[in-house]
Amino acid sequence: xxxxxxxxxxxxxxxxxxxxxxxxxxxxxxxxxxxxxxxxxxxxxxxxxxxxxxxxxxxxxxxxxxxxxxxxxxxxxxxxxxxxxxxxxxxxxxxxxxxxxxxxxxxxxxxxxxxxxxxxxxxxxxxxxxxxxxxxxxxxxxxxxxxxxxxxxxxxxxxxxxxxxxxxxxxxxxxxxxxxxxxxxxxxxxxxxxxxxxxxxxxxxxxxxxxxxxxxxxxxxxxxxxxxx
Numbered sequence: 234x235x236x237x238x239x240x241x242x243x244x245x246x247x248x249x250x251x252x253x254x255x256x257x258x259x260x261x262x263x264x265x266x267x268x269x270x271x272x273x274x275x276x277x278x279x280x281x282x283x284x285x286x287x288x289x290x291x292x293x294x295x296x297x298x299x300x301x302x303x304x305x306x307x308x309x310x311x312x313x314x315x316x317x318x319x320x321x322x323x324x325x326x327x328x329x330x331x332x333x334x335x336x337x338x339x340x341x342x343x344x345x346x347x348x349x350x351x352x353x354x355x356x357x358x359x360x361x362x363x364x365x366x367x368x369x370x371x372x373x374x375x376x377x378x379x380x381x382x383x384x385x386x387x388x389x390x391x392x393x394x395x396x397x398x399x400x401x402x403x404x405x406x407x408x409x410x411x412x413x414x415x416x417x418x419x420x421x422x423x424x425x426x427x428x429x430x431x432x433x434x435x436x437x438x439x440x441x442x443x444x445x446x447x448x449x450x451x452x453x454x455x456x457x458x459x460x461x462x
Contacts, residue, residue: 237265240295243274244320248287253324290338293320306333348374356394358429371459373410378452386446391456392433397425404461407434411454412441422461
């Protein structure tokens with residue numbers, strides 16, 4: 234199906250207590266859409282985003298359109314708006330519980346920190362990932378401190394949602410660095426499958442001390458993965 238005269242403008246709103254709040258930017262007008270084709274709208278004022286600060290992306294349109302639903306989720310929101318008036322400076326009251334439409338933002342100028350691509354729960358697969366085919370490439374990340382101090386830490390798990398590219402037989406290790414010592418834990422040379430799956434390794438002892446973890450030692454450690462072969 235093709236709607237040759239339907240008009241769209243992308244919008245971005247700041248978050249206000251879990252709902253769209255003030256307008257960050259609206260987009261240039263895009264006319265026409267075709268079923269099965271990606272529709273791209275550019276923001277008039279590109280936004281500088283801060284990690285950990287949520288925002289809302291969406292669009293306004295001059296007519297009702299049927300959208301492809303991404304999954305069975307109901308995380309979307311909508312509101313009535315007069316298209317000719319443009320995007321409201323403050324988002325109107327939204328009706329939640331809408332279908333999870335497949336909307337996403339193209340981000341450019343990301344600083345050289347890969348954790349933004351991985352800090353998604355649940356994992357997003359091919360929509361957000363890091364990649365390398367260079368042996369000994371390693372990515373280690375800091376994590377938030379434990380919310381409570383446990384009496385005993387019996388083991389630490391480092392896990393990832395991984396798959397391999399077509400062809401080849403690469404392997405990777407999940408790694409933890411404590412002090413000046415890095416370890417791959419009890420499982421090494423993990424061979425990713427052709428589809429995404431959760432794999433991991435366990436670290437019963439602090440690599441830096443050779444004895445059981447302390448809360449302070451774990452809070453200071455970094456963890457991630459390394460291309461082993």
